[in-house]
Amino acid sequence: MAHIRVREGEPFDRAFRRFTKSCEKAGILSELRRKQRYDKPSEIKKRMMNAAKRKQRKMMSEQRRQGLI
Numbered sequence: 001m002a003h004i005r006v007r008e009g010e011p012f013d014r015a016f017r018r019f020t021k022s023c024e025k026a027g028i029l030s031e032l033r034r035k036q037r038y039d040k041p042s043e044i045k046k047r048m049m050n051a052a053k054r055k056q057r058k059m060m061s062e063q064r065r066q067g068l069i
Contacts, residue, residue, distance in 0.1 A: 002026045 002022040
């Protein structure tokens, strides 16, 4: 749970901005969006496979750029 302490004389806007940043760092909003609906196990597996493929392509392109391959 993200929380902040409002400083003496601090405007609400600044405190709210600090709170939203702390929520973003904690990953609360991304987790909330992810849990809004049920994902079937096959969809989770497909998403993870696609992420692994993207990571592999990125590594290969970096190696080609450096002249290792």
